[in-house]
Amino acid sequence: MKKVMTFIMGTGLAIGLAACGGGGNNNNEDGGETTSAGAEQIYAQNCSSCHGENLEGRNGPKLEDVGSRLSKDEILDRIENGGTGMPPKIISGDDADKVATWLSEKK
Template sequence: MFKKITFVLGLVLALSACSSGGDNGGGKSGAMDTASAEKTYKQNCASCHGNNLEGGTGPALKEVGKEHNKAEILKQIKKGGGGMPAELIQGKDAENVARWLSKKK
């Protein structure tokens, strides 16, 4: 429970300072587009979580998939909280980034 709360608060704090410019071009429906996910991440998340997922203002995400599945990550992206703005990434881009991050183990 503590890890989950820490993750949510850290993610929220980290993304609160991130830019809101995003790429609306997602990949194929239901399929992960790694290049698109990486581009979206760099445009919206890297300023807080680091270009290499190493963390910064926000928590490191290098192994976020060990602790959180796609649904949990997507919920954090959509709902925000703890300093992280809600819906910084939306729609298929959010799904794609959540899927991509869930593979980081």
């Protein structure tokens, strides 16, 4: 029964996250942006439906203090490779790095 519930919840999360994506380039007109502003926008577009608009958690865990639990590299690894119900590569490349840096500062 536990395996069935895990499968159902994992499948529901994967379907929900598949609908979340749709990044894109978030640079402003002059080609630059602050890491924090860019990261917040990327997070809002790709992560907030599961982790909450204010990092409070929803279907995914809260991230309000994730930087006190995980390093930037550990956060980036989770974003890139998924795990514990989170599918890999919801965001990637520079976007993933920006979000990992921003989240690592949440203590």
